[in-house]
Amino acid sequence: MEMWKESQLKQLTFAREIDAAYPILLRFAENIGFNFCSITLTASDPQTRFNALQINNYPKAWNAQYEQEHYENNDPIIAHCNHSMLPIVWSEAAYSNSPNLWQGLQQNGIRHGWSQSFHHEESGLCSIVSLARKHSPISPFELYEHFGYIFYATSHLSELFARTLPNRSTKPRVPQLSPRELEVLQLSAGGKTAHEISRILNLSERTVNYHVQNVIEKLNVCNKISAVIAAARAGII
Incomplete structure (x- = not known):
């Protein structure tokens, strides 16, 4: 690693x-040939609530237009980064569903860029760093x-920002049951046996027991009775 990179990393x-x-x-971005650098922090988890943060050196006119047009709601880069930590290189194809956004970037000289995200699981935070420039596409080697x-x-930015957020609720996430698993569970809660449930739902008894076992595993309990109790406490039934 070059000395200047090591110094800036420290x-x-x-x-x-x-x-x-x-x-x-920003200094690092400029040193490797980029004109612009952006930090965006959003919630990748819908249950996480905080005011999104954005810091960049984009032209003021572009920032104003982005906010006025609410481009954040259909920005494909943010959508990608909220679901993946793979880097994404900006392209017209990536913005195919947001042509006005792509055109606005081009008109403001933000023509070539790439973004990298990091998902901070403890806080539900998604941090995105984007580097962009006026000229020259980004090569695979450069990336x-x-x-x-x-x-x-x-x-690192995720960790810094996460420290400023209130602690998330420790309430456990409710397991997602399939419609059939839910039917079997509800009938079990009504006192029906596997044989009775199989006749009601027109399933084999073996299939009913398969669904019961799946429910037991998802609710992290040891038997059907415990599954019914756990589901009731979680508001599933």
Whole structure:
């Protein structure tokens, strides 16, 4: 690793606030040939609530247009990053469902870019770092060369921002039962045996027992009675 990269990596590691980390990241972006650098922090988990944060050096006119047109609601880069931690290179094809957004980027000189996300599981936070420039497409080699630094930077920013968030509820997530599993569980709660349930639902008794076992595993209990109790407590039935 070049000395300047190692130096900036150390500076980033010691940064304890987003505001301190961003100038370091911007210098790195400029050193490797990018004009723009953006940090976006959103909630990848719908149950997580906080005000989204965005820091960038995009033209003011573009930031105003982005906010006014509510582009964040149909930004394909944010949509990708909320579901994947694979890097994404911006392209007209990626913006095929948001042509106005793509055109606005081009008109403001933000023509070539790529984004990297990191999902902070404990907080439900999705942090996205984007680098962009006016000229020259991004080559696969360039992406490979800088991926490690940007991935680390994105994960570090997630950790910094997560520290400022209130603790998430420790309420366990309700298991998702299939419609058939739910039917079997409801009938079991009514005191029906596997044989009776098989006749009601026109299933084999073996299939009913298969669904019962799936419910037991999903609810992390040891038998059918415990499954009924756990489901009632969780509000499933």
